[in-house]
Amino acid sequence: MARHDHERALRRRRGEKVPDERWIREATGLGEVLLCKDAHVAQRPLEAEAIYYSSARVFVITAADITGAAMVDWLTRHRASIDRWIGRVDGPFVCGIYEGELRRLKLHAP
Incomplete structure (x- = not known):
């Protein structure tokens, strides 16, 4: 388990809620590519x-109402495309994973 995963697990056990903006910065600072469902x-x-x-x-x-099995299916189906994005596109970006495609989402920031 990576150090930050361990720290996050400890926070959850202690009932601490980590704001999204904080974990985004922390995980990105560690070089991670982020996956979320929002x-x-x-x-x-x-x-x-x-x-x-x-x-x-x-x-x-x-998809807000997708099952865990469907998420695994979508991620497996799009794995090669996701790997290409990671290798070719510098951040910042938010890429939507849809059933049939990947599509860059508009980032509402400066």
């Missing part, structure tokens, strides 16, 4: 600014 992260001012200023590379499962 496409609004590209629109909310604090999260969008954290993505922008930390040059985060964020992939978002866009």
